[in-house]
Amino acid sequence: MSLSSLALPHIARLHAYTPGLQPTGPGWVKLNTNECPYPPSPRVAEALRREIGDDGGSLRLYPNPRSAPLRTVVASLHGLGGENVCIGNGSDDILNLLIRAFCTQDAATGFTLPSYSLYPVLVEIQDGRSNAIEFDRSMRLPVERIAASPARAFFLTSPNAPTGVGFSNAELERVLAAFRGLLVVDEAYAPFADENAIPLLTRHPNLVVVRSLSKAYALAGLRVGYALAQPEIIGLLDRVRDSYNVNRLSQVAALAALGDQAYYDGVIARVKATRDRGAADLAQRRGWFTYPSQANFIFTEPRNGRGEAGPAVAKAAYDFLFARKVLVRHFPSHALTAPFLRLSVGTDAEMRVLSDLFDAWLKTPAPNA
């Protein structure tokens, strides 16, 4: 008996999503998965220590199954009601719930290419049908094509990944006015952007906004994200959601983090300042094509010492950095991303290490592409 033959045929054929490397050894400068370079609010560690207490006694009890206190705080943060909020084990959990509720073979699930590479993986796990809309090199939002998409649900990362390009609410409203399905705006990076889609929720019942505490709130390790939407959609997600999807400590940490907006305003301002200096250095001093970033990363097209760009050059730069324990991200599988590297915004010191290594790479006499 083949065990795989017992599995659903599309599952037996699946390839797993490849997350960014999470090195376990010391000494790495980690600019590959868009984590926050600064620790979370000091209130997070305090709240966790309080919850753990002397003996961790509260950990023996199940968490609040609806993350109810967290729903209330998220709602009030965005001027919404608790009935507009669903909390996930990371925003990936929310994306998965949306796919399970809205994705089918009968009606396609839409997304742009390039964007967050998890969407097509989730569609495949669901044995759904994809409707991919390609960007061109301008990376401007293809408003008319999305609006005319036959998709029942369309996933749009804004600001987009891995480019960092932000889409305006004016553009999103043009999509929302014409699109007949559910528009999921994945705002993992919105705290670093000029604008976000939350004000559109009251006017557009077919809008879902997804947020993460992994980036701006420096809590990637604790897996908390959320959906904002009409109560009818939240109700659907709750029916598919695991009863205890968010553990006690993650709920406690998220509550503490969301309660300290002043701290995070400072963190976000620092990340944006470092980002803007870094992007200007790449674009102006080095002359590398670099998209204007509204996120906490920079998408740039490296040019080698001979002035050449392209997938092989980007790969050579990636390998050069990797050999020196600096991790960035290269996406070779799409023509629009293959000549680029995505650089997460680190501390100023980390960005100097990166910049110095790019200088060293440019001076390498050996073939570097």
Next chain:
Amino acid sequence: MSLSSLALPHIARLHAYTPGLQPTGPGWVKLNTNECPYPPSPRVAEALRREIGDDGGSLRLYPNPRSAPLRTVVASLHGLGGENVCIGNGSDDILNLLIRAFCTQDAATGFTLPSYSLYPVLVEIQDGRSNAIEFDRSMRLPVERIAASPARAFFLTSPNAPTGVGFSNAELERVLAAFRGLLVVDEAYAPFADENAIPLLTRHPNLVVVRSLSKAYALAGLRVGYALAQPEIIGLLDRVRDSYNVNRLSQVAALAALGDQAYYDGVIARVKATRDRGAADLAQRRGWFTYPSQANFIFTEPRNGRGEAGPAVAKAAYDFLFARKVLVRHFPSHALTAPFLRLSVGTDAEMRVLSDLFDAWLKTPAPNA
């Protein structure tokens, strides 16, 4: 536009799983969701404090995407290889992954009735087909009927919930010898039992054993469970699994807990001693029909002051306890469970409170059924 009409039809019709009540106010004696009455190993709080450090700095980083160190420790605990282990965000996550990989409209998914009420909910979320096999009041394993089930995957809780009845490896092997599908033995309560199915894994490639750290390890609040199976099955689960399903602190806590077996041997011995005294008291002194329990709960059929039993009597006892802030569990939806209450084993002090309240209930002059 109706938003629900955009959802998959079976999702729009779903009813959510109802978890046990998790009261947030003080003063409750909580014997309703089979949590451990004792705190986790002291090493858990220590390890968590170490990971959090001064400023929670490590929380900004994603967790190990495969929970790799935890796989290694779980494997060595059970004399298996790391390739035999998949870690879940609670064992419910594992059950859900199994459903997504093996459950379809074309081939039924099997389970017994009564058993863990999440199985049919997960099958419905997947829009699958169920093959339910009914116990009779003996609660003995219907070996022949399971062996002959057309199910592609069969979920068996052992010891069973909510009865606490354990099934022997001899019985399980009779099922495994004949059953053509995947047999998932859900061993959430196995640490309290005389026997477990893990030794059968090497002989039966179609066996999956599921474990939880919520009960015996006192970590319900942190959501950690795991599957033990052939590498081929683990590979399927990993392809469906969310990349970062288990957060940093849960991984750290689980590692610390699994490293302190001596502590948990003591906890399990205490829970079993309290259970056996409690069950004897109910069965012998009160004369209430009570299944022999191999779990950390007792399933008993209350008789009121007039010697009557039945669904209304059980409900009356439940309500009497609830009004006095003692929470137990009543499952009115199945004829075999409706006359019973499930009592999680608490501390000896909690069990005395419960016993005293049963005495008071029996003396109530008002109609108590």
